[in-house]
Amino acid sequence: MHHHATVLLTLIAAVIALRPPSPILADERPNILFCFADDWGRYASAYRQGENDQTENSVVNTPNFDRIAKEGVLFNNAFVNAPSCTPCRSSLLSGQYFWRTGRGAILQGAIWDTNIPTYPLILKDNGYHIGHSYKVWSPGSPANAPYGAQATAYNKAGNKFSGFSQFVSRADDHEAAKQTLYDEVKANFRAFLTDREGQQPFCYWFGPTNCHRKWIKGSGKTLWGLEPDDLKGKIPAFLPDNEVIRQDICDYLGEVQAFDAGVGVLMAELEALGELENTLVVVSGDHGIPGMPRGKCNLYDYGVQVPLAIRWGKKVPAGRTLDDFVCLPDLAPTFLQAAGVEPPKVMTGRGLMNVLASEKDGLVDASRDHVVVGRERHVAAARTDFLPYPQRAIRTKNFLYIRNFKPERWPMGTAAGYGAPAGELPGFEPLEQNTFVAFGDLDASPTKAWIATHRHDPGIDKYFDFAFGRRPAEELYDLRKDPHQMTNVAGDGAYSKAKVELSQRLIAVLKETGDPRVEGDGTTFDKPPFSNKPTPRRNRKKQAKKKG
Numbered sequence: 081m082h083h084h085a086t087v088l089l090t091l092i093a094a095v096i097a098l099r100p101p102s103p104i105l106a107d108e109r110p111n112i113l114f115c116f117a118d119d120w121g122r123y124a125s126a127y128r129q130g131e132n133d134q135t136e137n138s139v140v141n142t143p144n145f146d147r148i149a150k151e152g153v154l155f156n157n158a159f160v161n162a163p164s165c166t167p168c169r170s171s172l173l174s175g176q177y178f179w180r181t182g183r184g185a186i187l188q189g190a191i192w193d194t195n196i197p198t199y200p201l202i203l204k205d206n207g208y209h210i211g212h213s214y215k216v217w218s219p220g221s222p223a224n225a226p227y228g229a230q231a232t233a234y235n236k237a238g239n240k241f242s243g244f245s246q247f248v249s250r251a252d253d254h255e256a257a258k259q260t261l262y263d264e265v266k267a268n269f270r271a272f273l274t275d276r277e278g279q280q281p282f283c284y285w286f287g288p289t290n291c292h293r294k295w296i297k298g299s300g301k302t303l304w305g306l307e308p309d310d311l312k313g314k315i316p317a318f319l320p321d322n323e324v325i326r327q328d329i330c331d332y333l334g335e336v337q338a339f340d341a342g343v344g345v346l347m348a349e350l351e352a353l354g355e356l357e358n359t360l361v362v363v364s365g366d367h368g369i370p371g372m373p374r375g376k377c378n379l380y381d382y383g384v385q386v387p388l389a390i391r392w393g394k395k396v397p398a399g400r401t402l403d404d405f406v407c408l409p410d411l412a413p414t415f416l417q418a419a420g421v422e423p424p425k426v427m428t429g430r431g432l433m434n435v436l437a438s439e440k441d442g443l444v445d446a447s448r449d450h451v452v453v454g455r456e457r458h459v460a461a462a463r464t465d466f467l468p469y470p471q472r473a474i475r476t477k478n479f480l481y482i483r484n485f486k487p488e489r490w491p492m493g494t495a496a497g498y499g500a501p502a503g504e505l506p507g508f509e510p511l512e513q514n515t516f517v518a519f520g521d522l523d524a525s526p527t528k529a530w531i532a533t534h535r536h537d538p539g540i541d542k543y544f545d546f547a548f549g550r551r552p553a554e555e556l557y558d559l560r561k562d563p564h565q566m567t568n569v570a571g572d573g574a575y576s577k578a579k580v581e582l583s584q585r586l587i588a589v590l591k592e593t594g595d596p597r598v599e600g601d602g603t604t605f606d607k608p609p610f611s612n613k614p615t616p617r618r619n620r621k622k623q624a625k626k627k628g
Contacts, residue, residue: 109281109419110392111359112203113346114411116172117339118165118215118289119376120365122385124336126154139310140333144344145363145389151398152361152391153436157405159451159475163367163376163383164458166190168408169216172366173198175412175427179454179595185605186468188460189612197424199412200232203283206421209276212285213268214242237267244290244338245299245331254303258341265345273353283415288342291335293370293523297327300334316382316564318374318546324530332369357393360418362411364388371525373547377458377492379473379482380565384453390436392418397439404435404448405475428593450476452589456597456605462493462520466611469493469521470597474586480565481582482555485597492519492548519548554579 124142126149129135161171162178162185170184171177174196178184183191200210211232240247241261251257269284276282300306308326319325343363350356368383369375375382388406390396409429416423417431430448438444453475457468469492470485484491495518522528528547535544546566556579557565569575587598596604604610 108358109208110395111281111350111355112208112283112415112418113286113350113359113361114284114415115286115339115343115346115361115363117336117365118287118292119367119370120291120336120339120387121368121375121382122158122365122387123333123369124149124340124387124389126150126389127156127387134314136311136314136329136333138314139306139330140336142337142340144340144347145387147347148343148361148363148391149389149401152389152396153398153400153402155388155390155406156401156403157451157477158364158386158388158408159384159406159453160367160386160408161451161453162455163378163453164455165366167455168366171407171409171429172411173200173216175199175409175416175423175429177409177428177452177454177593177595179456179590179597179605180426180428180593183609186457186610188457189609197426199415200283200285202416202421202424203419206419207280208419209272209280209282210284211272211275211282212287213265213272214239215287215289216285234268234272236271238264241265241338241342242289242292244288244335245296245303248303249296249299258303258338261338262341262345265342266349269346269349273349281419286342286346288339290338291332291365291370293525295331295335297331297526300327300330300332304334304337306330306333306337316374318543318564318566319372319527320531320540320543322530325527328371328525328527329369360390360392360395360415362388362390364408364411371523371528373522373527373531373543374565376523377455377521379453379455379471380480381475382564384473384475390432392436396436400439400441402435402441403443403477404432404445405451406432406448407451407453450474450585452586454595454597457610459493459520460613463489464494466613468605468611470605472586472590472595472597474582474589476582478559479578479582480555480557480559481570481579481586482551483583483586484551484553484555485602487551487553489550490519490548491551492521495519522547554583556582 123136123140124145125137125140126142126146127137160168162168164187166187167178167185170181174181181196182193183189184193204210211234213234241264244261247261248254248257272284301308308323308330311326311329312321315321315325315329347356350359365386367376367386374380377383407429410432413423413427413429413431414433417433423431435444452472454472456470460466467489469489471482473480473482531543531547534540552568552570554570555568556570556575557567558569570579590598
């Protein structure tokens with residue numbers, strides 16, 4: 081009897097010794113579902129401010145995002161690090177500021193430096209099954225992408241969801257066509273799940289591009305019953321409030337609802353498998369609305385503020401709305417922490433586990449009182465010399481401070497992209513279809529075309545200037561009085577103390593994190609390979625398809 085007890089104790093000791101040193105046991109580790117919509121700004125019904133909300137959020141309906149927010153947490157102050165697809169994703173995958181990712185910092189001509197650690201590959205090394213459907217980030221050769229992107233792509237059931245309004249609009253029966261696309265989402269996800277070994281935890285990225293232009297005119301109403309006129313008086317004051325622009329935004333909100341429906345499909349699958357409670361579900365977007373002045377490619381809130389909701393069963397106390405500032409590179413260390421993996425020291429993002437595990441509302445972590453954002457190059461040929469438009473900014477609760485390093489350059493690019501003087505804009509007809517013609521850093525859209533072609537109409541010049549005009553070296557906005565960031569008070573003596581403090585705080589972060597824009601002579605991003613010529617004309621169609 082005594083001998084058996086000794087053997088048993090020895091066995092128990094051996095089992096304990098074999099346990100992983102991680103505080104989280106392998107079979108308790110969460111699955112990670114990351115739903116990341118291309119070009120989705122901060123639009124969700126969860127963000128409505130009461131019954132009489134006077135923003136676009138009063139028109140859009142996102143029941144699945146809202147559910148995740150209600151059963152988890154909703155972040156009021158989530159921002160991307162860069163309002164352009166590639167640098168945003170570089171920062172997110174690496175958990176670092178985009179300016180630390182080499183050629184990952186630019187859209188066209190990006191190549192991934194495989195020495196930079198990325199959270200999916202770290203998870204893979206720690207026994208996770210990783211994969212994605214639709215878009216992650218794979219410029220250059222697939223071997224160079226952070227995932228070895230082709231190896232982990234699950235798109236065999238199709239990629240039609242990314243052209244949602246195009247596919248559904250062509251069909252006679254819209255509801256049946258929608259269901260076809262939802263079935264595609266489900267089949268891609270199921271193929272991914274089939275490949276995991278046993279109860280292996282998974283990390284899946286759902287990244288459809290349907291919120292990226294172009295979508296079908298009128299589809300917001302036809303497919304989703306959204307009324308453009310319901311947006312009257314609810315669009316930002318730096319845009320003309322007219323039928324063309326209301327229609328454009330309405331169609332975009334339809335695509336937002338389509339993405340939300342796709343998220344619902346994945347949630348239903350997790351519930352059916354009984355795995356929802358131990359899945360960390362994170363839903364967000366990669367920057368603001370495309371083809372809209374001051375949106376995508378700009379450091380105003382319209383360009384960098386995004387939705388963010390996070391749910392993880394009982395691990396994240398539910399029903400909270402948080403004011404903590406989150407920059408999306410914070411997600412990489414968060415995913416690693418959740419999996420019981422120590423984030424690499426090189427990550428500048430700060431994990432959110434302490435905020436998520438708290439039971440508080442409002443501001444949980446007092447040190448999360450700001451984000452730093454920036455951009456370099458978006459479309460290569462936007463300016464005739466192929467140079468970027470370098471900007472960095474710091475956003476706090478009350479202020480937005482922007483430093484424009486080269487104010488002599490054109491923020492959205494030169495007028496015709498290939499040398500026409502900025503004052504005169506010949507041949508605007510193709511603008512609706514061709515994002516490379518004029519002001520290339522603003523995506524082609526009916527809104528862009530309308531403002532450009534009506535710039536001589538009475539009262540429209542101010543909108544043209546908001547969209548395309550040069551900007552001073554410093555911009556400062558008092559968000560308490562000016563939520564749409566339209567009145568620059570950088571030159572106002574009453575704000576000189578705030579301006580100096582914010583400027584110093586911004587530059588300190590840039591220096592501390594080795595931003596090439598403030599190191600040495602600050603010209604690294606102005607030289608090849610960052611300022612190389614765009615893809616030759618014959619490849620431009622391919623390039624346009626890949627654009628961010």
